[in-house]
Amino acid sequence: MARIKNELSWSRTRISTFETCPRAYYYQYYLKWGGWNWDAPDDSRQAYFFTKMTNIPMLVGLGVHETIRDMLRSVRDTGRCTIENPADHVRRNILSKVWRDAKKELWRKSAKNHPPVFELYYGSAPSPEELKRAGAHAARCIENFAKSELFRELQNEEHRRWLAVDEEPSFDESSKLKLDDRTIWALPDFAREKDGHCEIWDWKTGRRSPHDQAQLLSYALYARDRWGYAPDRIRLMAFYLADDEIGEYPCNAEELAAIETKIRDDFLRMEELLEDKENNIPLKDVERAFPMIENGPACENCFYKELCGRGRYAGPPASP
Numbered sequence: 187m188a189r190i191k192n193e194l195s196w197s198r199t200r201i202s203t204f205e206t207c208p209r210a211y212y213y214q215y216y217l218k219w220g221g222w223n224w225d226a227p228d229d230s231r232q233a234y235f236f237t238k239m240t241n242i243p244m245l246v247g248l249g250v251h252e253t254i255r256d257m258l259r260s261v262r263d264t265g266r267c268t269i270e271n272p273a274d275h276v277r278r279n280i281l282s283k284v285w286r287d288a289k290k291e292l293w294r295k296s297a298k299n300h301p302p303v304f305e306l307y308y309g310s311a312p313s314p315e316e317l318k319r320a321g322a323h324a325a326r327c328i329e330n331f332a333k334s335e336l337f338r339e340l341q342n343e344e345h346r347r348w349l350a351v352d353e354e355p356s357f358d359e360s361s362k363l364k365l366d367d368r369t370i371w372a373l374p375d376f377a378r379e380k381d382g383h384c385e386i387w388d389w390k391t392g393r394r395s396p397h398d399q400a401q402l403l404s405y406a407l408y409a410r411d412r413w414g415y416a417p418d419r420i421r422l423m424a425f426y427l428a429d430d431e432i433g434e435y436p437c438n439a440e441e442l443a444a445i446e447t448k449i450r451d452d453f454l455r456m457e458e459l460l461e462d463k464e465n466n467i468p469l470k471d472v473e474r475a476f477p478m479i480e481n482g483p484a485c486e487n488c489f490y491k492e493l494c495g496r497g498r499y500a501g502p503p504a505s506p
């Protein structure tokens with residue numbers, strides 16, 4: 187099997203980690219590399235373990251995305267939605283399952299298959315009421331999607347015009363999105379052709395954010411370069427599921443040129459922390475090149491805080 191190379195690539199998540207804390211960025215994109223091997227150094231294995239961690243808001247997001255993906259794929263593949271009671275599906279089959287497994291600390295067997303949950307690991311588990319609220323939030327997102335005009339339309343249209351339903355990223359070089367020969371990870375939640383346009387959708391479980399447009403524009407690069415749509419024939423839509431609102435963001439040649447400039451700048455900033463740009467090898471002096479940030483809210487919520495000494499495993503939960 188071909189060895190996967192640790193290449194310098196761009197994604198919204200990567201650049202957000204880079205801008206939040208250089209040390210966390212180092213853990214997530216360099217130290218963890220190879221940490222899945224049984225004979226990897228301890229710190230590398232630990233870093234890999236923390237990359238598998240999740241937290242309650244991420245669990246809600248994942249549960250909602252997976253449920254909508256399954257609803258849409260069943261419509262595409264069978265002609266009807268075969269997920270019975272999808273709101274209950276997200277609560278029972280995804281949120282409760284991951285939470286229960288994490289409480290039993292099944293991550294000791296495999297963090298990849300049973301991710302550790304931040305709130306349990308670091309001892310800030312929410313009350314049963316807060317947990318119920320998170321479940322209700324996920325269910326509301328799914329209910330709003332299931333009763334939306336969009337979902338009604340999707341169930342009744344020609345599915346061969348669908349371009350993507352939450353596809354898995356491909357590591358095959360020929361199908362990667364590239365900018366100046368560098369990889370960009372940007373895959374839309376859903377895309378279809380409608381009235382000669384490519385319509386790209388992003389499912390949002392949180393509130394509107396100033397980063398939403400940039401994220402959608404990175405998907406537009408995919409639509410332009412991989413599917414061949416002209417910039418003014420791409421529509422960028424975000425469905426704010428909890429608030430049952432749809433936002434549309436502008437897409438044209440200028441917007442795409444601006445996001446490309448931004449991504450090039452991001453690559454330059456990330457490259458400054460490399461000793462060997464060709465092989466994506468980071469500078470050796472980690473303390474100086476990847477400094478810790480001042481202790482604050484970002485540290486409180488950081489998955490890697492045990493690695494840098496600002497947090498500790500809280501011990502097993504009282505009732506498994």
Ligand code: SF4
Pocket residue numbers: 206207208209210478479480481484485486488489490491494496
């Ligand atoms: S705890 Fe703070 S300093 Fe340490 S890696 Fe996380 S964000 Fe950075």
